[in-house]
Amino acid sequence: MDKSLIENNAETQDWIAEAMKAALGEAEAAMEHGDVPIGAVVVQNGNIITSQHNRREVDGDPTAHAEILALKQAAVLLNTWRLTGCSLVVTLEPCIMCAGALALSRIDSLIFGAYDQKMGACGTLYNIACDPRINHRFNVTGGVMEKSCSALLKDFFENLRLAPKPDLMPISE
Numbered sequence: 001m002d003k004s005l006i007e008n009n010a011e012t013q014d015w016i017a018e019a020m021k022a023a024l025g026e027a028e029a030a031m032e033h034g035d036v037p038i039g040a041v042v043v044q045n046g047n048i049i050t051s052q053h054n055r056r057e058v059d060g061d062p063t064a065h066a067e068i069l070a071l072k073q074a075a076v077l078l079n080t081w082r083l084t085g086c087s088l089v090v091t092l093e094p095c096i097m098c099a100g101a102l103a104l105s106r107i108d109s110l111i112f113g114a115y116d117q118k119m120g121a122c123g124t125l126y127n128i129a130c131d132p133r134i135n136h137r138f139n140v141t142g143g144v145m146e147k148s149c150s151a152l153l154k155d156f157f158e159n160l161r162l163a164p165k166p167d168l169m170p171i172s173e
């Protein structure tokens, strides 16, 4: 086997692992304000240029998903909406909205951690990334550091279930 190919692959693995670790760090930060732990980073030439986490609850914004925020920040930073040459690395498979935004941004590739059985639009329920009817397609790699990504989500929802419910105030005169 070609040795340079092996080395290139090892290099590729390095930046993906580093980016996913950063995305996991962002996901943890989301929990600090009661948001579902999902984090995303945009990578250009192997360097993380933006990192964001889910802010739906804290911002009261149904569109404040980690991916949307990371894409918007990257567009501002690069001074263009066209994110050709960039990759998005996110802890959970993107939903329909985020997969649509990835196509609109002309991104090169998507790397995600956990698969999303309820909303996943990059292979699970839909495959927006390689639908021939859509005018931009991007590469997808799923299941990267999947265990860490899904454990974070599982713990979050378990803690929610175990959290004490506020007592109902008795009606009194």
Ligand SMILES: [Zn+2]
Pocket: 065, 067, 094, 095, 096, 097, 098, 099
């Ligand atoms: Zn989304």
